[in-house]
Amino acid sequence: MAELKSISVPTTPFDDQKPGTSGLRKKVKVFQQNHYTENFVQSIFNALGCKVKNSVIVVGGDGRYYLKEAISHIIKIAAANQVSKLIIGQNGIISTPAVSSLIRSNKTTGGIVLTASHNPGGINNDFGIKYNCENGGPAPDNVTNEIFELSKKIKEFKYVPDLKTCGLIETIGVTTFKVDGRDFVVEVIDSVENYVNLMKDIFDFGKIKKLVNQPFNILIDSMHGVTGRYVERIFVEELGADVNKNVTHTETLEDFGGEHPDPNLTYAKSLVDKVKADTSYDLGAAFDGDGDRNMILGKNAFFVTPSDSLAVIANNLECIPYFKKNGVKGFARSMPTAGAVDRVAQKLGKEFFETPTGWKYFGNLMDAERLSLCGEESFGTGSDHIREKDGIWAVLAWLQIIEHKNMSVEEILNEHWCQYGRNFFTRYDYEECEGKGANDMMATLESMLTSSGFVGREFSSLGKTYKVKVGDNFSYVDPIDKSVAKNQGLRVLFEDGSRLVFRLSGTGSSGATVRLYVDSYEQSNFKNDAQDILKPLVNIALEMSQLQKFTGRDAPTVIT
Template structure:
């Protein structure tokens, strides 16, 4: 029976680039999760009797909030909830299920690459019917509603069994528990040459995949080991845990250092990869070489035609603004469009739906294509395996050949995590205030050619998104970008992106931080990072 619960608004429910993320104790406040969920429903129309997909990455609080979402969906008029067994459903798999089932939309319960546990992070994100994250017009409406909400609707569905596959009906509302891996694995099999990859593994090819005790563990076991024949043990840390084993499920060189060290060691496997908390990010490492996400995007775009699902060629390539320009040169050579968007996968959705882009990527380890409407960590790993099988070369040889053809974009991101929010805002406001005066003078010996606060004009719907990151461009093609991240749960994360283009193959073997040293110093001088944040060094360098 439908129940109406009186409530009061919370002032802090503005969704970021990937939904609402807060610490677990915040979500455990009475009515907090329910308020946000109802605000989502109140911002939508036309879902009476429709299907809602629900899943998450298995982190602490996952099952409890899934129960709330399903009960409230029933009370608000949905006709069916499709949920992954055990509450598990990766972000790209959720997107796929929404699209395959022609569902109205879906909830993804995750804080992605952020840590999990009773005092760590949790998140709720709503995806629309195309399988992608809700666009800004919807997230703005959700926030507006959350500030005035006075009631929410729920119902008693009895004991919710998330572990038994199949359907059950309660008062006309259907709850369907599905295998979280099956549909996704079948989609991957339709895109890639599994036979060629199987042959590569049979020939002795060795790989290490770190699922980081997060959601891609079951997917990696099924696809890599069972379907592709990789040796047992190829997928490690494959059991999803509520606290990710006490580790930070972010596939970068800091939190996946053991994998990096293994690939740089004397008996390194041929290929190493990792994915994050909800399965939408990836880390790619070859024997003796780390492939930056920006380079990985460019390399996959240049070689995508080697996979059956992309033999017809690419319609276009899209990248987030902070991502390096490496993909731009690939697009130019292929004769296809290149699109520069703000950070946040939702900005790629219109381009993909309109058939303007096929492959998209972000420097923060997110890569994907038009097969779903989310970035997809395991998809990127499988495309790399397809390329390796087709070319018969090592990762290092493929990367080196790419640089000789297109030039190398030396690239690094410096993160200052947990910066006091007011200090971070002062830094960004200070940069904005002097944008007009930056071009012309030299900073640490480098001449500024242009400076702006990036604004995006969507070529499909005509919408404009302003204040998406401060860009300082130097003569010769180098640049520094400053942006405050929208994926954290406490304080602010200042991200500084540093890039230099080097066309000369004789200069492609310089250590990255050394190659960028003058730009790193220029970034400090122009932004006064140490003075304004009190930080002498970044928290994370990737």
């Protein structure tokens, strides 16, 4: 075995490598700049400090354009930084939930996840890199802040230029290199097996298989993202679904087939249209590029909001074997998410948490055994089986509940609303706005919300009047480590329980995405049309924020 030598490569810092809500996301061509990817990866290893020596790191991503090139850089940098072993998915592909599972089951130092999640892929679109810690979850703020600070003053990165990576990750197996007198191991694994075994431990596959093979018809859409191979292994091979009728878009493509891999009513329109047109389908589901988000549809494309999905699962955990065995601790949701799960927690006597947006805020609560189930309105649902949201897990949870209750998706929701009332919820996304206008809007709005006369003001539209109870910029004190997250979104809480939330998203790769969240609770009028119920509040939000004036936008890019 020939011995390889590492070198130090001089470099200069970039000033734009601050991770967002979940990692660093930029256009592919930004990552392709000379030393851009290498600088950020080296900054991750520098942030690990002494933990990097002899560490074991999981590496994988969602199959988007630039994945293999990035992995090649990671391998050569890891070898030079005295990493002991990399565990890499075959062809570099692992879903984000599966990365979390691998980190936890192998007790590794952490993982590097190569994804821009639900953002478009391809040479002219997005790529992303994020670091997950040893608990399997996204790095907390103190770690990502340290990575950013180090990236601003980096002077060199370590590299093994003669380590040949061509073809290395295409075949399952173990390859050992001798680097600077040390063994460096690259283990290429079946990216699906570990995750499938975890799902089989959580759910009763026998019962779900009987459901799927009865006259209960499903359509699962991978949107040409990473979940294709997971869907084929779980739903087709394990549960007996028809590969031609029950699953679609399962081939993972570098550009996601030219589509936007975001499972919502706008970007998963082909699924919505098919389930609506073919009344034989009882359940439709879609996943995003890296497999952590999900959308649930019932017959005739009956849409289940993520907030309702979380609440329904919370109210029916007793039928899932994992929770029968481990018990149910607390529930949590991100601040912008509608408050449907709050009432479930109250009725069941479970601890409840409201956190900032970002899955990393749930991790401490799970590690402290105070949280079992959590979710975000951005189509993310998950439990403490891993430390990421998990799209396939959510669909399996719904199938387990449907089998147990012997009810349709719509019947389950109607039963839930009769018991708890309904949170009508919508989100307006204004994507790629000009940054200055968006920031000016938020600053002006915050000044109004926090002024002395704002609480008690009344706002009216379409015959409805709402009185302000609270106006603030949401902050969060972590109950476990007492860390503080500030400036997490502007909130207007009205006396009737309705809410408006305004945020600038941290998941985009360019420009600014303004998000408006509208939440209205109705105890008895739960069968009314959501847009009719929410229209007065939407009008008030647009007037209050002067959104069109500041952004020039007269309509959102996406309405959820």
